[in-house]
Amino acid sequence: MDPRPPYPRTRRLRESRAVLLSVPFALIAVVTVVDVLAPPDVHLGPFLVAAPALTASFAGPRMTGFVGAVAVAAQVAVAIARTTLTDLNHTFQIIALVLISAFVTFFAHLRELHEEQLTRLRSVAVAAQQVVLRPLRDRMGPLRIASVYLAAEAEAQIGGDLYAAARTAESTRLIIGDVRGKGLEAVGDAAIVLGAFRAAAHLEADLPGLVAHLEAAVATDPDRDADGPGQPAEGFTTAAVLDIPDGEPSLRLVSCGHPPPLLLRGGLVVPLQVDHPAPPLGLSEFVDTGFAPQSFSFEPGDVVLLYTDGVIEARDASGAFYPLAERAADWPGDGPDALLRHLCADLLAHAPGGQLGDDAAMVAIERVGG
Numbered sequence: 001m002d003p004r005p006p007y008p009r010t011r012r013l014r015e016s017r018a019v020l021l022s023v024p025f026a027l028i029a030v031v032t033v034v035d036v037l038a039p040p041d042v043h044l045g046p047f048l049v050a051a052p053a054l055t056a057s058f059a060g061p062r063m064t065g066f067v068g069a070v071a072v073a074a075q076v077a078v079a080i081a082r083t084t085l086t087d088l089n090h091t092f093q094i095i096a097l098v099l100i101s102a103f104v105t106f107f108a109h110l111r112e113l114h115e116e117q118l119t120r121l122r123s124v125a126v127a128a129q130q131v132v133l134r135p136l137r138d139r140m141g142p143l144r145i146a147s148v149y150l151a152a153e154a155e156a157q158i159g160g161d162l163y164a165a166a167r168t169a170e171s172t173r174l175i176i177g178d179v180r181g182k183g184l185e186a187v188g189d190a191a192i193v194l195g196a197f198r199a200a201a202h203l204e205a206d207l208p209g210l211v212a213h214l215e216a217a218v219a220t221d222p223d224r225d226a227d228g229p230g231q232p233a234e235g236f237t238t239a240a241v242l243d244i245p246d247g248e249p250s251l252r253l254v255s256c257g258h259p260p261p262l263l264l265r266g267g268l269v270v271p272l273q274v275d276h277p278a279p280p281l282g283l284s285e286f287v288d289t290g291f292a293p294q295s296f297s298f299e300p301g302d303v304v305l306l307y308t309d310g311v312i313e314a315r316d317a318s319g320a321f322y323p324l325a326e327r328a329a330d331w332p333g334d335g336p337d338a339l340l341r342h343l344c345a346d347l348l349a350h351a352p353g354g355q356l357g358d359d360a361a362m363v364a365i366e367r368v369g370g
Contacts (some may be wrong), residue, residue: 159306163176
């Protein structure tokens, strides 16, 4: 699902450029008319160089060159109207305008090449996201599932937040997590956790064994020893790992330093706070508390909301955090997709300018049958 406003960004850019394009042509028209009507000792022709220079800031080389040619033609018309085309003053103005127009057209060409490179990089980011963070199936066993990823940066596609789901013979297992850090390093750490989950979710018989496998995958990552042997590792991942059996109205949860899921039932929102949380993945060597799961009731019609801290740490203009539990309670109830649409629209409205300070991910799970 796309939580952003349905109005495409590329369309907004095209319309804004169309409006901006009227400015240099209006400038050429005004300067030309005033220059023709001005007294003989007043020359406004040098102001025409602003037209191609302004165009180069938002348009491509072809349009920049065209505006420059129109400006040169206007300067020629002024020269003919006021004196002659061979007048020395106007001749130098025309030559200078031609040179500057050619100069800014070249830089518009360089800017267009840079934008094409950025477009290719964004397409690679989209492909990487589809590999690392695969879309969740909307139906798994007796569960309906919806998921969403909100990047903090408008042009970003991937980050350190993660989620995944897998089926076993008798249950559905899910994970949501948040890797410490940002950028490509966080993406790599997220890929390690997701790869370990997808490989072991079908094989590990119990939830503690699955989480122990995830911990081992993070702890044995060779990049965590980059500071040298014996140095404390800095990378870790908070995670909530769930096992939801098909045949009983319950779920089992292991929380590794992650915000508690929210259970939505009949207009009430209940945090699923475990009694004995485990440390984040990658830190169990320092705090060995084990990975004991805790069971919670999860009946038909209930919805469980998983989320990362980018949701609850989003601030409004006054600095107030986003009240997720309160806003989730306002949801009228129409399936997990509707819940995430409601929360995403409300979250982006809460953040100034619709820009989050950190990546945010949410997964909503509804039990629809026993």
